[in-house]
Amino acid sequence: MPAPIPPADDAPPTEAAQAKPPSGPQRAMERLGLVTPMALALHLPLRYEDETRLTPVAQVRPGQVVQVDAVVRDARVEQRGRRQLVVQVQDDAGDELVLRFLHFYPSHQKSLQAGARVRLRGEVRTGMFGREMVHPAFKVVDEHTPLAASLTPVYPASAQLPQAYLRKAVAGGLQRAPLGELLPMGTVPAGLPPLRDALRFLHHPPPSASLAQLEDHTHPAWQRLKFEELLAQQLSQMQARRERALLQAPPLQPEAGGLRDQFVQVLPFALTDAQQRVVDEITADLALPQPMHRLLQGDVGSGKTVVAALAACVAMDAGWQCALMAPTEILAEQHFAKLVQWLTPLGVQVAWLSGSRKGKLRKQQLEAIASGAAKLVVGTHAVIQDDVHFQRLGLAVVDEQHRFGVAQRLELRRKLREQTATGARLEPHLLMMSATPIPRTLAMTYFADLEVSTIDELPPGRSPIVTRVFAEGRRDEVIARIRDEVTRGRQVYWVCPLVEESDAEDLTGKSMAELNNATATHAELVGSLQGIAVGLVHGRMKAAEKAEVMAAFKNNQIGVLVATTVIEVGVDVPNASLMVIDHAERFGLAQLHQLRGRVGRGEAESVCVLLYSQPLSDTGKQRLRAMAETTDGFEIARRDLELRGPGEFMGARQSGDALLRFADLQEDAPLLAQARRMAPLLLDRHPEAAREQVARWLGGKAEFLKA
Numbered sequence: 001m002p003a004p005i006p007p008a009d010d011a012p013p014t015e016a017a018q019a020k021p022p023s024g025p026q027r028a029m030e031r032l033g034l035v036t037p038m039a040l041a042l043h044l045p046l047r048y049e050d051e052t053r054l055t056p057v058a059q060v061r062p063g064q065v066v067q068v069d070a071v072v073r074d075a076r077v078e079q080r081g082r083r084q085l086v087v088q089v090q091d092d093a094g095d096e097l098v099l100r101f102l103h104f105y106p107s108h109q110k111s112l113q114a115g116a117r118v119r120l121r122g123e124v125r126t127g128m129f130g131r132e133m134v135h136p137a138f139k140v141v142d143e144h145t146p147l148a149a150s151l152t153p154v155y156p157a158s159a160q161l162p163q164a165y166l167r168k169a170v171a172g173g174l175q176r177a178p179l180g181e182l183l184p185m186g187t188v189p190a191g192l193p194p195l196r197d198a199l200r201f202l203h204h205p206p207p208s209a210s211l212a213q214l215e216d217h218t219h220p221a222w223q224r225l226k227f228e229e230l231l232a233q234q235l236s237q238m239q240a241r242r243e244r245a246l247l248q249a250p251p252l253q254p255e256a257g258g259l260r261d262q263f264v265q266v267l268p269f270a271l272t273d274a275q276q277r278v279v280d281e282i283t284a285d286l287a288l289p290q291p292m293h294r295l296l297q298g299d300v301g302s303g304k305t306v307v308a309a310l311a312a313c314v315a316m317d318a319g320w321q322c323a324l325m326a327p328t329e330i331l332a333e334q335h336f337a338k339l340v341q342w343l344t345p346l347g348v349q350v351a352w353l354s355g356s357r358k359g360k361l362r363k364q365q366l367e368a369i370a371s372g373a374a375k376l377v378v379g380t381h382a383v384i385q386d387d388v389h390f391q392r393l394g395l396a397v398v399d400e401q402h403r404f405g406v407a408q409r410l411e412l413r414r415k416l417r418e419q420t421a422t423g424a425r426l427e428p429h430l431l432m433m434s435a436t437p438i439p440r441t442l443a444m445t446y447f448a449d450l451e452v453s454t455i456d457e458l459p460p461g462r463s464p465i466v467t468r469v470f471a472e473g474r475r476d477e478v479i480a481r482i483r484d485e486v487t488r489g490r491q492v493y494w495v496c497p498l499v500e501e502s503d504a505e506d507l508t509g510k511s512m513a514e515l516n517n518a519t520a521t522h523a524e525l526v527g528s529l530q531g532i533a534v535g536l537v538h539g540r541m542k543a544a545e546k547a548e549v550m551a552a553f554k555n556n557q558i559g560v561l562v563a564t565t566v567i568e569v570g571v572d573v574p575n576a577s578l579m580v581i582d583h584a585e586r587f588g589l590a591q592l593h594q595l596r597g598r599v600g601r602g603e604a605e606s607v608c609v610l611l612y613s614q615p616l617s618d619t620g621k622q623r624l625r626a627m628a629e630t631t632d633g634f635e636i637a638r639r640d641l642e643l644r645g646p647g648e649f650m651g652a653r654q655s656g657d658a659l660l661r662f663a664d665l666q667e668d669a670p671l672l673a674q675a676r677r678m679a680p681l682l683l684d685r686h687p688e689a690a691r692e693q694v695a696r697w698l699g700g701k702a703e704f705l706k707a
């Protein structure tokens with residue numbers, strides 16, 4: 001039986017009350033996602049207050065937070081520097097304590113009259129007149145008022161959500177949540193309590209519990225919670241992998257002397273060993289009758305495009321179409337140009353699809369795609385719009401896949417499934433590319449359903465990038481440096497600050513603010529760099545305008561390009577040797593690394609200047625330092641992970657929720673190992689329990705893990 005929540009003025013509404021518009025605290029709870037009993041049961045305390053015992057005043061050490069029962073001897077308003085309520089109290093042993101309230105109301109004075117017995121909680125300090133508490137929490141009690149039976153939880157809350165309200169709601173949720181044991185004997189690590197007991201313990205620990213173990217999350221109750229979460233995640237991953245093994249794809253094999261071989265012949269450079277290795281891995285996958293699901297990761301500039309082109313050639317050799325999709329129009333356009341340059345001489349017709357190509361031109365492309373005349377299709381996500389029908393799609397390549405939101409990635413896969421081929425129930429092979437390398441442990445856990453290929457070597461002859469961190473005050477120096485660079489025939493990017501979401505009302509507001517900023521910076525640089533052509537490119541420009549500016553920059557008709565982050569990925573202008581990133585502290589590490597990768601693409605020594613403005617947080621400092629210290633994308637990813645935690649690192653914020661809330665992949669490696677051992681056993685012998693476990697923990701998120 002679900003226990004009714006006691007009705008009180010500030011109690012959470014019962015079911016009957018829910019028809020009324022939600023109260024402030026209720027709305028605040030909704031914003032925190034605390035809408036189901038389970039969500040409430042999993043809303044764990046940040047810390048605890050010990051209200052289970054009283055400390056005699058004589059035993060209190062200064063700096064200690066304690067609870068004291070005492071009787072008011074005297075209370076008066078005094079002028080000690082400023083007006084304040086000063087209350088003298090005495091505990092049962094006769095020891096005295098002074099309470100000071102700098103803000104107080106008549107109700108304070110009323111409660112704290114001489115003779116009243118009060119229970120105080122606060123930090124004790126040594127003041128001018130002996131031991132004192134400033135602004136203690138207090139309530140009027142009598143000799144029989146009981147102490148708390150368990151430690152008092154302090155929950156993550158918000159200004160509109162009082163702790164008392166939240167405590168009641170969580171206690172109610174804890175009683176109603178379906179927390180029955182799902183896991184068979186022997187699958188849970190020895191010594192860990194059942195989930196229900198673990199949660200009860202964590203919300204209401206007995207006075208004897210070790211606060212240290214609770215707060216550093218090593219307590220067995222915490223371990224159980226983390227194990228549950230890790231297990232659910234492993235189960236869903238393995239399940240996805242098994243499901244995929246049942247799917248069918250066209251086996252794609254290169255033809256001797258075909259496109260692939262011809263392309264290798266005309267390629268103006270030799271593949272690096274690392275490129276050759278990943279090409280072999282991909283080719284082996286493509287030959288199988290199951291869909292490939294492979295992530296190709298390689299640092300910025302490591303040469304992923306040519307690998308994608310080779311994979312496309314294999315598909316085309318086998319008589320199938322290939323689609324290549326990029327997150328921005330600029331990037332897609334570069335791919336298109338490169339692939340046309342490489343493959344048109346070999347007789348391949350490449351189609352181009354983007355949001356901005358409409359009307360007759362688009363119709364022609366769609367026809368070529370549907371008839372199979374266009375074997376290769378390049379574009380933005382316009383490639384997977386409803387009216388695009390492939391004759392038979394055998395391979396889809398998604399570049400910079402992390403730039404697509406999680407939901408977009410899911411949609412993509414659903415769409416691709418429909419696009420495969422005539423009649424047959426086949427799926428295309430999928431190759432995802434990313435320049436944001438994922439550390440191995442993460443790849444293993446988040447992507448148990450994904451094979452990973454890594455290019456760990458850059459093509460020869462790259463010049464290293466030197467990164468300098470400058471305070472905003474040195475802007476003039478930086479501008480002088482730009483002039484030097486352009487005078488020597490080199491080119492410069494100036495990246496405008498990211499406008500944080502909180503700065504603007506919505507996405508439109510955000511891009512407006514970014515635009516204003518870019519326009520202002522452009523005007524500033526035009527003014528201070530007389531005689532130098534300064535261009536501007538931003539997300540609000542029409543595609544054709546953007547393309548025009550990019551082409552002018554590529555041809556060195558523009559010396560300095562002011563840009564918003566539209567240039568973040570893939571842009572390839574080897575003559576650019578200086579990049580200035582304005583308000584670098586607003587960017588994430590991975591993003592800075594991507595941006596920086598736009599220089600250092602030619603022979604010239606390249607410099608990246610990170611301009612920051614004060615005040616800079618500690619994390620901010622560490623971030624910029626990390627950027628200056630290393631150009632290795634893997635190392636940067638590792639530090640990013642440390643600074644941000646895996647949830648955010650994976651872009652899981654987009655799904656509204658971190659994928660792992662409780663467990664930490666590094667700290668909880670032993671639990672993770674156990675979960676990995678148990679998952680296949682559960683799937684084989686207890687499929688129902690496995691299904692329920694995934695549903696309980698991941699619910700709708702299980703799908704996200706497949707994206």
Ligand code: ADP
Pocket residue numbers: 269270271272275298299300301302303304305306435459460570572
């Ligand atoms: P990314 O991995 O960042 O997508 P690109 O595919 O854009 O990198 O490659 C960066 C540059 O390096 C391109 O100009 C590309 O033609 C060139 N490149 C790729 N592979 C090699 C190689 N093996 N040798 C020399 N240059 C290469």
Ligand code: MG
Pocket residue numbers: 304305399570
């Ligand atoms: Mg690329």
